[in-house]
Amino acid sequence: MTSLVLPHRRHGFAVTRQQIIEAAREIMREEGVGALSLHEVARRVGMKAPSLYTYFESKHALYDEVFRLGMQKYRAEVEELERNPGDGPGSLEASIRHYMRFADENPELYSLLFERPVPGFEPSAASMAEAEGLLADAGARVNALLDAGTIRSGLPVDQTRDIVIVLMHGLTSLKRANEPEAGAGEGRFDALVPHIVALLRAAWMPEDGPVPGGHQ
Amino acid sequence: MTSLVLPHRRHGFAVTRQQIIEAAREIMREEGVGALSLHEVARRVGMKAPSLYTYFESKHALYDEVFRLGMQKYRAEVEELERNPGDGPGSLEASIRHYMRFADENPELYSLLFERPVPGFEPSAASMAEAEGLLADAGARVNALLDAGTIRSGLPVDQTRDIVIVLMHGLTSLKRANEPEAGAGEGRFDALVPHIVALLRAAWMPEDGPVPGGHQ
DNA sequence: CCCTATACCTAATGCCATTAGAAATAGCGA
DNA sequence: TCGCTATTTCTAATGGCATTAGGTATAGGG
Numbered sequence: 001m002t003s004l005v006l007p008h009r010r011h012g013f014a015v016t017r018q019q020i021i022e023a024a025r026e027i028m029r030e031e032g033v034g035a036l037s038l039h040e041v042a043r044r045v046g047m048k049a050p051s052l053y054t055y056f057e058s059k060h061a062l063y064d065e066v067f068r069l070g071m072q073k074y075r076a077e078v079e080e081l082e083r084n085p086g087d088g089p090g091s092l093e094a095s096i097r098h099y100m101r102f103a104d105e106n107p108e109l110y111s112l113l114f115e116r117p118v119p120g121f122e123p124s125a126a127s128m129a130e131a132e133g134l135l136a137d138a139g140a141r142v143n144a145l146l147d148a149g150t151i152r153s154g155l156p157v158d159q160t161r162d163i164v165i166v167l168m169h170g171l172t173s174l175k176r177a178n179e180p181e182a183g184a185g186e187g188r189f190d191a192l193v194p195h196i197v198a199l200l201r202a203a204w205m206p207e208d209g210p211v212p213g214g215h216q
Numbered sequence: 217m218t219s220l221v222l223p224h225r226r227h228g229f230a231v232t233r234q235q236i237i238e239a240a241r242e243i244m245r246e247e248g249v250g251a252l253s254l255h256e257v258a259r260r261v262g263m264k265a266p267s268l269y270t271y272f273e274s275k276h277a278l279y280d281e282v283f284r285l286g287m288q289k290y291r292a293e294v295e296e297l298e299r300n301p302g303d304g305p306g307s308l309e310a311s312i313r314h315y316m317r318f319a320d321e322n323p324e325l326y327s328l329l330f331e332r333p334v335p336g337f338e339p340s341a342a343s344m345a346e347a348e349g350l351l352a353d354a355g356a357r358v359n360a361l362l363d364a365g366t367i368r369s370g371l372p373v374d375q376t377r378d379i380v381i382v383l384m385h386g387l388t389s390l391k392r393a394n395e396p397e398a399g400a401g402e403g404r405f406d407a408l409v410p411h412i413v414a415l416l417r418a419a420w421m422p423e424d425g426p427v428p429g430g431h432q
Numbered sequence: 433c434c435c436t437a438t439a440c441c442t443a444a445t446g447c448c449a450t451t452a453g454a455a456a457t458a459g460c461g462a
Numbered sequence: 463t464c465g466c467t468a469t470t471t472c473t474a475a476t477g478g479c480a481t482t483a484g485g486t487a488t489a490g491g492g
Contacts, residue, residue, distance in 0.1 A: 010439085032335030034250050039479065050481075051440055059480065116393060117333055119248030155411055162390075162408055163415070170386025174378075177332055192378055195371055199379070203419035226470090255448065266450075267471055275449070434492085441486075448479070455472075462464085 017055045019045050021069070024062055028108035033117040036063070060121055063112065067123045070109035071130040074102055078137050082144075091150055092164070093197045095141065097185070099168040100193075103176060104184040110176075114169065138165060153204040167196055233271045235261050237285070240278055244324035249333040252279070276337055279328065283339045286325035287346040290318055294353050298360075307366055308380070309413045311357065313401070315384040316409075319392060320400040326392075330385065354381060369420040383412055 010016065023044040027036050038059055042049040056062045081098055103110035111117050113131075123131065142161040145151050153160040175182065175189040182190070226232065239260040243252050254275055258265040272278045297314055319326035327333050329347075339347065358377040361367045369376040391398065391405040398406070 013439090016439090032332075034333065035335035037479070038481090047439095048441065049479085050442085050483095053481075054439055114393065115331060115333075115389075116248075117250065117331075119251035158404075159408060159411060162404065163412060166386035166390060166405070166408065166412075167382060168386075169390055170382035170384075173331075173389050174382060174385055177330065188375075188378065189382070192375060192382065195375060196379060196382075199415075199419040202422070203415040206418070206422065229469090232470095253448070254450090264472065265448085266452095266473085269450075270470060436489100436491090438489080439487095441484100443483085443485100445482080446480095449477095451476080452474085453472100454474100456470085457467105458469080459467095461466085 013055075016045070020052060020055055020062070021066060024066060025108050028066075028112070033108055033111045033115075034119075038062075063118060063121050064124050064127050066109070067112050068127040068130055070106065070113050071127065071134065073106070073109065074113065075130065075134055075137060077102065078134075078141070082137075082141065091148075092145060092200065093193060095164070096168050096171070096193055096197070097190075100172050100175065100190065101184045103172045107176070110172070115173075151200060151204050153200075164200075171196075229271075232261070236268060236271055236278070237282060240282060241324050244282075244328070249324055249327045249331075250335075254278075279334060279337050280340050280343050282325070283328050284343040284346055286322065286329050287343065287350065289322070289325065290329065291346065291350055291353060293318065294350075294357070298353075298357065307364075308361060308416065309409060311380070312384050312387070312409055312413070313406075316388050316391065316406065317400045319388045323392070326388070331389075367416060367420050369416075380416075387412075 011019070020041060023041045024036055026044070027040055036059065038052055039049045041062075042052055052062075056065065077098065081094065103114075139157060139161050142151070142164060143157055146153075146157065146160065151160065153163075155163075171189045171192065175187055179187040179189065184190075227235070236257060239257045240252055242260070243256055252275065254268055255265045257278075258268055268278075272281065293314065297310065319330075355373060355377050358367070358380060359373055362369075362373065362376065367376065369379075371379075387405045387408065391403055395403040395405065400406075
């Protein structure tokens with residue numbers, strides 16, 4: 001009485017691994033990053049939970065892989081934005097809106113990257129390397145804006161960058177907490193964006209008009 | 217062979233309940249809000265886990281009580297700040313620094329109140345009532361600053377208030393994520409506060425000096 | 433055609449939240 | 463003073479979780 005047995009190499013290692021990651025992201029999107037369960041992942045990919053250990057050393061390793069991929073994706077998008085320079089006054093607004101849109105389109109990645117929703121989870125060194133690059137990119141972006149005269153804060157580049165990040169992150173975080181249903185571009189926090197950009201321009205460029213000579 | 221049995225009413229209901237709340241806050245502070253475990257709470261107060269159900273209907277009910285207490289505490293502190301009016305230019309800075317200090321001194325309360333670290337936990341209606349009052353308080357505070365001429369944004373009060381909250385929250389959130397070890401007043405985000413206040417004054421009060429007539 | 437590494441499984445351990453139900457006692461009314 | 467009852471605690475059990483140990487079938491290379 002031999003039982004029906006499924007083939008043991010169903011799609012190839014890389015494909016199965018990808019399916020596991022997709023299932024994990026799906027659960028995090030539906031239930032929250034902290035609600036990820038390996039049993040539930042296994043159910044969705046048609047496996048038993050222990051089998052997942054062929055693909056990931058632990059639940060944290062799965063979190064870590066999603067973290068790394070998310071960071072990679074965000075950086076790729078920022079670099080894409082960079083390639084369409086857009087140094088006009090709309091450029092800063094575009095950066096802020098891009099950050100907010102990323103959170104709207106990839107809430108599970110945003111949460112994992114920029115909030116700390118999983119007790120005990122710290123991204124691995126390898127994943128953090130990806131994250132290091134992000135701040136550097138953001139610094140370069142602000143530098144570009146300063147050089148183009150789009151902003152001119154009178155502060156060191158690092159502090160100028162940090163203030164912009166504080167605003168982007170504050171807007172996004174509050175939107176997620178207070179208006180979880182509002183889509184990209186919608187809601188009272190998105191409505192704030194033009195005012196915030198105007199505020200920065202008013203404070204940082206009182207005489208108005210870009211300075212061709214660059215920053216400092 | 218009668219076994220040694222501890223007295224059954226050890227401290228009175230209210231006292232035991234308080235001890236449970238204290239133990240829960242302690243765990244959240246040490247391990248993160250999402251890492252709360254009723255078994256661990258029980259261990260710390262010298263009970264077995266099921267006994268806790270005499271005091272709280274569920275783990276979520278315990279979260280909810282801590283949420284309510286935290287909201288109460290924060291509001292009480294804001295109202296205290298209100299009673300020492302301080303309408304000078306330092307007043308806005310004091311509000312921002314108070315928010316950051318609250319997060320530093322009560323990280324478990326801050327996380328529970330202003331982040332969403334527990335999948336499936338939504339504060340009860342009763343607790344949310346406490347939270348409603350908070351935004352109203354914040355609005356009143358901004359109103360007071362506008363009336364005193366400390367700020368004069370040219371925007372509706374609600375949007376002015378929201379921008380201030382975006383900044384407070386962005387600063388605090390980034391500080392917690394990137395400089396968890398920095399104490400109150402320390403670190404690069406705290407260093408940003410005076411610059412941000414100056415930025416708001418520069419953008420919102422270009423001709424400088426308060427306007428005795430109040431806002432609008 | 434066999435051998436072995438691979439990808440899956442079941443069983444088990446020890447956490448967790450929660451429920452059911454039993455026992456002990458404190459403090460009240462008689 | 464005695465016993466009753468509400469209160470507080472317990473043990474036992476259920477079902478979910480992450481993880482480990484160890485077994486089995488098969489795909490693909492020799």
